[in-house]
Amino acid sequence: MRIVVIFIVIFIGQSEAVFKRWLPNTDFGNPKNWKSGRPPCGNDIVVIQEESPSVFLQINTTISELRLPKNGEIVLGPDSTLAFTNNADHSAGCLSSASEKEFNATYPSDWLDPKNWCSSDTETGGCINSPRLDSEMVPCRYDDVVFPKGHSYFVNLDIGFDLTVNTLKIAGKSFTSGTFSDFLGSREGRLMFPVPRTGSRSTMTIQRRSCNDPTGCACGNDDDKLLKHICSIQSPHCRLAQCKSSLQPTGSCCRICGGILTLTFASGFRLDKLRDGLKRNVLDGKDEYKNVVFMVSKTTTNKIQIVLSDENGLKSSDAAKQMEETLDNDIATGGFRYGVREVILETSQDSSKPVTPGAQKGSQESMPGGEIAGIVVGLFVVLLIGLLLAFFVYRRKTRGPDDLGFKVFDKMSFRNKFKKPQVEVPPSFGFRFGGPSTETIGTQGFDNPMYGSNPLENEKPLDLELMPTPPIDSEEQPTFDTERGFDNPLYDTAVQESFFSDPTSINSDALDLKQQATDNQNDTNA
Numbered sequence: 315m316r317i318v319v320i321f322i323v324i325f326i327g328q329s330e331a332v333f334k335r336w337l338p339n340t341d342f343g344n345p346k347n348w349k350s351g352r353p354p355c356g357n358d359i360v361v362i363q364e365e366s367p368s369v370f371l372q373i374n375t376t377i378s379e380l381r382l383p384k385n386g387e388i389v390l391g392p393d394s395t396l397a398f399t400n401n402a403d404h405s406a407g408c409l410s411s412a413s414e415k416e417f418n419a420t421y422p423s424d425w426l427d428p429k430n431w432c433s434s435d436t437e438t439g440g441c442i443n444s445p446r447l448d449s450e451m452v453p454c455r456y457d458d459v460v461f462p463k464g465h466s467y468f469v470n471l472d473i474g475f476d477l478t479v480n481t482l483k484i485a486g487k488s489f490t491s492g493t494f495s496d497f498l499g500s501r502e503g504r505l506m507f508p509v510p511r512t513g514s515r516s517t518m519t520i521q522r523r524s525c526n527d528p529t530g531c532a533c534g535n536d537d538d539k540l541l542k543h544i545c546s547i548q549s550p551h552c553r554l555a556q557c558k559s560s561l562q563p564t565g566s567c568c569r570i571c572g573g574i575l576t577l578t579f580a581s582g583f584r585l586d587k588l589r590d591g592l593k594r595n596v597l598d599g600k601d602e603y604k605n606v607v608f609m610v611s612k613t614t615t616n617k618i619q620i621v622l623s624d625e626n627g628l629k630s631s632d633a634a635k636q637m638e639e640t641l642d643n644d645i646a647t648g649g650f651r652y653g654v655r656e657v658i659l660e661t662s663q664d665s666s667k668p669v670t671p672g673a674q675k676g677s678q679e680s681m682p683g684g685e686i687a688g689i690v691v692g693l694f695v696v697l698l699i700g701l702l703l704a705f706f707v708y709r710r711k712t713r714g715p716d717d718l719g720f721k722v723f724d725k726m727s728f729r730n731k732f733k734k735p736q737v738e739v740p741p742s743f744g745f746r747f748g749g750p751s752t753e754t755i756g757t758q759g760f761d762n763p764m765y766g767s768n769p770l771e772n773e774k775p776l777d778l779e780l781m782p783t784p785p786i787d788s789e790e791q792p793t794f795d796t797e798r799g800f801d802n803p804l805y806d807t808a809v810q811e812s813f814f815s816d817p818t819s820i821n822s823d824a825l826d827l828k829q830q831a832t833d834n835q836n837d838t839n840a
């Protein structure tokens with residue numbers, strides 16, 4: 315598998331793009347979301363304040379009381395139960411004395427905050443910890459953005475930015491610019507991406523065009539306005555640079571010690587070849603450079619920036635100088651190896667020293683014809699193998715099992731009227747967050763083979779009882795009838811009392827809920 319990946323990186327993938335996965339959630343079971351530092355249990359009183367996001371419940375738990383905001387929701391995940399009891403729970407971690415537990419995730423997390431994202435090679439793979447410019451830690455324009463299934467989210471898109479990503483997938487559903495903008499306008503969309511008090515949310519362009527430029531693709535976030543904002547969040551976390559003339563790389567919020575090479579590239583330039591070549595020639599296997607951070611990227615101004623840094627900048631400046639020499643030598647002999655036209659080096663050890671090459675078109679001596687032909691044939695064969703392997707991997711991928719297997723969000727909405735908590739179950743709430751993507755996407759005239767055709771996706775909903783819902787077609791996106799869907803006369807009656815009274819067991823409670831939902835539908839139908 316690793317061999318395959320290497321092949322793809324070197325010979326096919328010119329892409330700098332990665333998956334960027336959103337990390338924070340507003341799940342009920344996440345200890346970080348509670349002021350007490352642990353989720354409520356036993357006979358705790360749960361307090362969810364006004365302007366809280368959707369709270370996704372994917373655990374079985376008991377509480378004694380639920381205080382809800384006027385406008386909010388708890389989403390019950392499949393196979394999860396929220397039961398009410400007055401009895402203390404003496405199990406580990408759950409204090410026997412009842413207390414108020416306040417939901418703490420009342421502020422949306424920033425889209426432009428680097429710490430909210432994990433970079434990964436695959437949609438669900440582990441986070442890559444390789445060094446990255448701050449601008450590239452939040453989604454770049456060629457990145458695939460993923461909000462995994464089975465969680466609720468609260469995201470601040472901020473005001474006035476024009477954000478661009480390659481793809482955007484929320485709970486298994488892929489969006490286009492159009493469908494995402496519809497989603498933002500929906501009730502669900504506003505709960506997940508709240509509208510700021512002033513101004514309107516940033517726009518999101520989902521370009522669905524991956525990077526296939528061998529010279530690399532600029533992330534796009536080193537644009538002044540965006541970077542300034544990213545750095546307003548990130549700069550407080552910068553460590554003080556331990557050298558006297560520290561440097562500020564493009565796209566970085568912190569000053570660094572070491573060297574920056576700024577390259578102008580010529581025809582034949584390949585970003586991956588430059589990165590791998592320099593790493594192999596200068597850094598690899600050298601013990602003195604083992605702590606040197608090495609980053610190569612294309613800037614928005616179409617230059618290639620190489621950043622080398624370490625604690626005090628001594629070793630990394632050396633390495634930067636060696637790289638400069640390597641490139642200069644290549645330029646002097648025609649630039650055939652790296653395809654670079656000009657190199658400018660700055661180091662934290664001395665002042666900047668622009669280097670302009672002499673004869674760029676000079677000495678055409680180089681390789682004999684036979685050698686060139688050999689290389690061409692060799693490359694062709696390798697490319698062919700790479701393509702075959704990529705095809706093979708792609709086929710396997712599209713047939714793989716659904717990794718999370720999360721199918722249905724059984725949703726209940728609660729609203730607090732007249733101070734007294736009331737539960738309201740909309741007559742129909744067939745919202746499927748991570749819906750059957752093939753059908754869903756199909757009806758929107760968008761069909762991406764990367765995401766579709768998973769046989770499991772066509773499964774029946776898990777719990778039809780809890781979903782008094784219309785057919786699957788209408789479940790595609792949060793299409794809520796906000797006007798009347800949540801005003802339910804049922805709960806002005808005694809049923810509500812039974813929900814909040816002390817149930818003898820979890821199961822009967824769950825059944826109650828189901829019964830209510832069904833009754834409810836019958837009522838409205840009648």
Ligand SMILES: *[C@@H]1O[C@H](CO)[C@@H](O)[C@H](O)[C@H]1NC(C)=O
Nearest residue numbers: 346347348349350351418421
């Ligand atoms: C509650 O939220 C605040 C602000 O977001 C945060 O500083 C604090 O650490 C959170 N408390 C816990 C226990 O997570």
Ligand SMILES: *[C@@H]1O[C@H](CO)[C@@H](O)[C@H](O)[C@H]1NC(C)=O
Nearest residue numbers: 372373374375392393394395
């Ligand atoms: C909750 O309890 C039910 C019934 O005991 C069980 O089937 C289900 O797996 C549990 N769910 C979770 C998230 O633990």
